Amino acid sequence: MTARQAPGIGSVAGIAAAVRSGEISARSVLQSSLERVADLEADLHCFNAITAEKAMADADAVDRLVGSGLDPGPLAGVPVALKDNLCTEGIPTTCSSRILAGWMPPYDATVVSRLRCAGAVPVGKTNLDEFAMGSSTENSAFGPTRNPWDTTRVPGGSSGGSAAAVASGMVPLAFGSDTGGSIRQPASLCGIVGVKPTYGVVSRYGLIAFASSLDQIGPFAATVADAALGLEVVAGHDPMDSTSLDLPSPQLLASLDDGVSGTRIGIVEDFLSDVSPECREAVVAAGEALAAAGAKVDRVKIPELLLGLPAYYIIAPAEASSNLSRYDGVRYGLRVDGPDAETMNARTRGEGFGPEVKRRIMIGTYALSAGYYDAYYGQAQKARTLVIRAFEAAYRSFDVLLTPTTPSVAFPFGSKVDDPIQMYMCDVCSIPSSLAGHPAVSVPFALSPEGLPVGVQVLAPALGETVMMRVAASLEAAAPRQARGPVTP
C-alpha cells in the first residue's frame, strides 16, 4: 500500500496563532483532530485511550479564555497526544501493560500540567512497547500500532503510538519518552521530527520510570519548528525532579533559521558500515546538503560509541529491574490472589508482565546480583564513562555529529520480534547520546526505494539543543517534502 501526503490539521504554531487571535476555535481544531482519529484509529491503533469528552471541555475552556480577552498560551488549542507512560490525573495510564490496566494516577506529570498551562488540549494516551521496552510497539499488551506509511510495518518504538499519531496527521504534536532511542527511532521510521533533550532539561516527574538515569521526555512534530516549540513549553527546572537541571527552558525558535554557516559537523563513520544502504546514503547526502549550506563537514571515527549498545543493555535493565519492583499487587494495578503475599506477588507479576519486560527484569536482576555486579553493572558503567569521554574528545573538534537514526527503515511486523538481539540493534546509533545524557534529534531526510521515510540523527553535547535544532532546520530545508509526514495510509 502507498501512503499519500496529507495536510493533517495544520502546524502547531499555525493552530496556536489562529486560536489565540480568535480566527478559529479550539473546539473546531479539536473536532478536526478527533475526526481524523476516528477515520484512522481502526487501521493504526495509535491510542490506548481517547479522551474526547475531557478534551472537548479543555478546548471549550481555551475558547472561553480567548473570548474573555485572555491568552491561553503558546499552544492554545493545539491537540496533543501523550505517551501512555505519562501520568494523567483521572485518566488511565497503563504503560501498555496488563499490570497497570485501568490504573488512574491521582496526579499529572509535570510535562502534562505544563502543556495544559500552555493551552494544549490532550486528546488521548498513545500506545507503546510495554513499559517503553522495545523498538516496534509489538511488545504492547494491547496490540501493536501500525506505521501510517505502510500498515504492514512497525512504526518503531517504544513511542510508536505518538509517532504514528503525528505521522498520520491525527495531532500536530505528541510527546514520548526516550531511554535508548524511543523517540528518535519511531520518528525516523514514521518520517517526522523527534527530539530527545539533554538529560535533566525536561522534568521526569510523572513519567513512569523504565531506566531512570536515561529516561527523558521529548516532542514529536512534523517540522523542526513545531518540535522546538513543543520542547520550549515543557522544558525548564522542576523542583519535583532532583535530576532536573536548574536552568530556564532553552530558547530554540529565536535562532532556528540562522543557518549553519561555519558550524563544524562530524559524520560518525563508525555508524555507516552496519546500516542499510538508504540509511547510509541519507547521512552522506545530509552532510553534502549541510556543506552546501556553509557548514564545515568532516568525517570522524569514534569507535568507543559502539560500546554503547552492550553497556546500555546492562544498565537499562538493571535500573528497570528495580523500578518495576513496585508492581507487586499490593497497592494498585493488577492483583492475582494467592495464599500468601509472596505467592500473590509472584502470580501478579507472572501474569501482569509480558515476555520482554520479564526478560529485562531477569537480565537486570542478574547484573546487580552479588558476585556479578562488578562483572556486569560495574563494567557497563565503565563503558558508559568511555562513551562520555569519547564524545568529549569529538566535541572539541565538532559542534554537532551526524549519524543515521536507525540501521534500517521501518520493518515488517514479526520480522524481529523473536530475535531480541536484532531488535536491540535498532538502537545502536541512538544509545550513545542516551548514555551520555546528550541531546539528539531525528529529522526526516530521504525516501527509501520502497517509499519509506529515512531519518538522519543530529547529536550535540549537553545543552547543545540550540545549535542542534538549527542544524536540524537546515536539513529539513534541504530534504524533499515527500520524505516527511503527515501521510494518509
Add this chain to the structure above:
Amino acid sequence: MTEYETVVGLEVHCELATATKLFCGCRNAFGEAPNTNICPVCLGLPGSLPVINRRAVELALRIGTALNCTAQRSIFHRKNYFYPDMPKDYQISQYDEPINLGGFLELVDGSRVGIERAHMEEDTGKTTHVGGGGRIREAGYSLVDYNRAGVPLVEIVSRPDISSAAQARAYVDELRSILVATGASDGRMEEGSLRVDANVSVRPAGAAEYGTRCEVKNLNSLRSLERAIGYEVARQIALLESGERVAQETRHWDEGDGRTHALRSKEEANDYRYFPEPDLAPLVPDARLLAAAAEGVGPMPAERRRRLSELLKAGPEPAERRDGSTTDQVVTVVDLGLDELVHGAVTAGADPHLSLARAANEAAANPDAAKLLDPIAFAALLKMESSGQLSATQSKEVLAELMTHGGDPARIAASLGYEQMDTAALDSMVDDVIASNPEEWQRYRAGEEKVAQFLLGKVMRATKGRANGKLVAAAFAARRSV
C-alpha cells in the same frame, strides 16, 4: 570450662524529628489515623520521584558531629527487596558512601565505643497482621499503614566494641541522650523513634578472631536489649561448650518467653542488589549545610559530665555525701539538661555541691520547669540556704514555688513566713526555753547531747518552725560553753 568474652555491635535506627518526610512534603507524625500522611511520592506511585529534605540532612550531619564522625560526600543507593509495607519494593538508603563515617561515643564510665558509620535512609510502612496471633504465617490478612513510609532515619552502626549486655544498655542510653540533646530525635523507644538490633558473638577470652555472630531483632526497650544479649551470650556459650557451632542467623527476641528464636532461613536469604539511586544527586555537605548542622550541636553529655565534675572539684567536698551519689547526681543533671542551671548558679556564687544536689533531686522532679529557672534566682535561694537564713526544708519549699511561679526567692520565703527571725528575737526565745526547762538545760550542760534535740524542738515549736535549726543549735552551744 573455657572463659568467654562477649562481643556486641549495635545498629540503632533513629527517626529524625523533622516536620516532613525524607523525600516528600508529607507530615512526619506518629500516631495519626492510618494512611492519612501519604502522597504519590511516599506511596511510591508510578512516575513519582524523591526530593531530599535538607533539614533531614542537617540533622544527620548533626548526629555525625555529636558522634565525632567525619562528614563526607555521600550518595544514596537502592536496597532492593520485596515487602508489602515498602511502597517501591526498594528502600532508598546509603551503602558504601555514607554521610557520616568513623567516630566514637563515650559512655558514663569513660569507656569508648567506636562508631562505624551513621547513614541516612527512609523508613518503611507498618504492617499489622490480623488474626493468627499477629504472626505473618497464620494471619488471616494484613493491613498496611504507609504513614511511616518515607520518614527519615539515621542508622548508627557501632563497631563491635561492646563487651557486655550492661555496656550495650549504657551505650543505647547514652546515644539516646545525645540524639535528644542534638534535637535530632525525640528518642522515644516505645514509639519506635529508636530501634535497636544487636549483633552478638562470643569467643574464648583473648582470641584474635571473632566468633560467629547472630543478629538479634525486636528489641523494643533497654530492658529487652539487656535481657536478649544476656540470653544470647549464654545460648552461644552453651552451644560451644557442648561442642556445637553457632550458626550465623537472624534471631527474634521474644519478650514473653525470654528467649531468642531463629527466623526461617528463607526470610533472611536476601541479596539486596544495591546500586546507586539514579533519581537523587550526590549529597555534598557544603559550608552552609555544615554550619546549619553545627549550630545545633553543643557539647555532648560526656563532655558536659566532665565539666560538671570539674566544677565540683573546685568547691569544698561536703562531709556527709558519698562520691557515688555525686556521680549519680552528675549523670542525672546532665541527662535532664539541668547542667547549665548548675553552672549558672555556681557562677552566681552558689555552693557547687548544694547546687548539684538541689538540681538532681528537687529540680529534677519537674525538669521542664527547672529548665526555665533563672540561675541567678536559683543561686540566690541556695545562698540563703548555705548562710542559714533558710533551713533545708524551707529552701525546698521555696524552690518548688520558684519553679511553678517564678519570682524572687527572698520574697517567696517571706510570703511563706520563712523570713529570718532577727538575732535578738531568737536569743530571747532561746533564753526563755532555758529558763522554763532548767532540768533539761543542766543535763545538756553536763554533756547529754540527745537533750539538744528536745531543746531545739521547744524553740521550733515556739517559732512555728520559722527559726533556723542550725542557728538555734549554735545558740544553745554558745550558751553551754560560756
